Structures are given as C-alpha cells and as structure tokens.
Amino acid sequence: MSSIxxxxxxxxxxxxxxxxxxxxxxxxxxxxxxxxxxxxPGAQFFRLNSDLVGANVATAQNVFGVSVTLSTSTVYAFEGxxxxxxxxGATNHSIGTGFGGSATLNNIGYSSQGVLSSLxxxxxxxxxxxxxxxxxxxxxxxxxxxxxxxxxxLKLKGTVSINGGxxxxxxxxxxxxxxxxxxxxxxxxxxIYPIGAAGANISVGAWAP
Numbered sequence: 461m462s463s464i465x466x467x468x469x470x471x472x473x474x475x476x477x478x479x480x481x482x483x484x485x486x487x488x489x490x491x492x493x494x495x496x497x498x499x500x501p502g503a504q505f506f507r508l509n510s511d512l513v514g515a516n517v518a519t520a521q522n523v524f525g526v527s528v529t530l531s532t533s534t535v536y537a538f539e540g541x542x543x544x545x546x547x548x549g550a551t552n553h554s555i556g557t558g559f560g561g562s563a564t565l566n567n568i569g570y571s572s573q574g575v576l577s578s579l580x581x582x583x584x585x586x587x588x589x590x591x592x593x594x595x596x597x598x599x600x601x602x603x604x605x606x607x608x609x610x611x612x613x614l615k616l617k618g619t620v621s622i623n624g625g626x627x628x629x630x631x632x633x634x635x636x637x638x639x640x641x642x643x644x645x646x647x648x649x650x651x652i653y654p655i656g657a658a659g660a661n662i663s664v665g666a667w668a669p
Contacts, residue, residue: 471497486534487654495666501537503653504528512644516549520558520597520631523644527627530563533658535621538570540630540650544612545580549639552606556633557614558597562626565595566658570618578607592618597633608640616650621658628652 468485476482476491481500483489488500506524514521523542530536544555557572570592592598614632622628630650634642656662 484657486657489664497665499653499655499664501653503651505649505651507649508644508646510646514632514641514643516637516639516641518553518634518637520560520633522560523630523632523648524650527561527629528650528652530620530622530625530628530652531654532622532625534625534654535619535656535658535662536652537619537655538650538652539617540615541648542612542614542616542630542632542650543645543648544614544632544642545610545645546638546640546642547609548641549637550606550608551636551638552604553634553636553638554599554604555612555614555642556597556599556635557592557616558631558633559595559620559628560597560631561629563622563628564624564626566621566623567593568595568618568620569593570616570620572614572616574612574614576605576610576612578605578609578611580611595620597631599633599635604635606638610638610642612642619655619662623658 466483468483471482471484476497478491481490488502489497490500491497508524512525572592
C-alpha cells in the first residue's frame with residue numbers, strides 16, 4: 461500500500477495557496493477557495509456492530525466498552541449518537557452523558573439532547589437538552605420514565621481542549637438503577653478529530669473583525 465506522508469510545518473499564514481494541503485502537527489488543512497483554509501477532519505471513529513449490555517446501576521458507564529486516546533495540548537471536535545434500549549425494571553430514572561478516562565481537560569463544551577420513550581418509533585414529549593461544560597456524567601434534565609420497556613436516543617456535539625494526553629471515554633449515567641440494564645444498540649457511534657492547538661481560540665479560514 462502506498463501512502464503520502466506530510467512533514468509537520470508552519471501553515472502558509474493568512475494567504476494560503478488555493479489547492480494547498482497543509483499539516484501543522486495538530487491538524488490537516490486544505491484551501492479550495494481564496495483564503496478560505498479549512499480543516500480536513502481526520503476522525504477517529506467507533507461504530508458498535510452488536511448490542512452491548514450495560515449494568516443496572518446509577519453510576520457512569522462506558523457507552524461502547526472502549527476509550528479513544530487523545531494527544532496533549534490539542535483541541536478536538538466530536539459528535540456521537542447513542543441508541544439504548546431496555547426491557548426490565550420500572551424505577552423512575554433519567555439518562556445522561558459525560559466523559560471519563562485518563563486525559564486531563566482544559567475545558568469542554570457540548571450539547572447533549574436526549575429522549576426516552578416506551579414506543580419505537582419514538583413519539584413523546586419526554587425530551588431534554590443539556591449543556592455540558594465539564595466531563596462529569598450528568599443526567600439530561602426533563603428525561604424521566606419508569607416504564608419497563610424503554611428506548612432512548614442521545615445526540616452529542618461539541619469540542620474539548622485536552623491538557624494532558626490520555627484516554628477519553630464516552631459515558632452515560634442513570635439517575636437511579638432502573639431495575640434492569642440498558643443495552644447500547646448496534647449502529648451507535650462516536651467520532652472525534654483534532655482541530656488545532658490548545659491554549660487559544662481556534663480560527664481556521666477567512667475570519668476577521
């Protein structure tokens with residue numbers, strides 16, 4: 461298999477060449493129009509191929525059973541869709557998201573939207589939206605149910621600034637043990653990719669006051 465290897469270097473300043481592909485040691489960039497340099501998302505991607513059974517607990521759990529390794533002093537963009545289902549247990553509870561792992565964070569900001577329903581296709585007003593500014597797994601407010609059979613969808617999108625590199629673990633948490641474990645459903649996924657160096661605003665493209 462042949463490959464193209466770029467050596468990390470300083471990008472071409474405020475006037476990149478149209479058609480250029482660049483690499484600064486943190487992220488890849490290309491310029492298709494004028495000075496409109498853009499990020500090339502080199503995403504680490506995980507998709508679950510078969511259902512993963514969780515535990516009947518009220519502590520943070522690993523969504524996929526795996527973690528991703530991230531680098532020191534790097535900002536990442538991420539997104540994910542988590543699909544869950546359970547068929548046992550009738551204790552009222554909510555469900556939410558967060559992150560664990562050995563990586564240390566400068567900051568994080570993401571939106572987590574969640575829904576719980578006893579029906580699939582889902583048709584419910586039992587919906588919540590959570591603004592995450594810490595990695596701690598937190599229940600999505602407003603999403604509460606005690607039905608034995610439940611379906612849940614959680615959608616995440618945001619950015620994280622890594623201080624010390626290490627593992628980064630997508631997690632979910634239940635506000636109470638419902639009496640039966642959830643399973644993460646096949647097709648659930650998470651992707652994350654670097655967008656620049658930590659410690660300053662990330663500005664890629666023709667941004668100006």
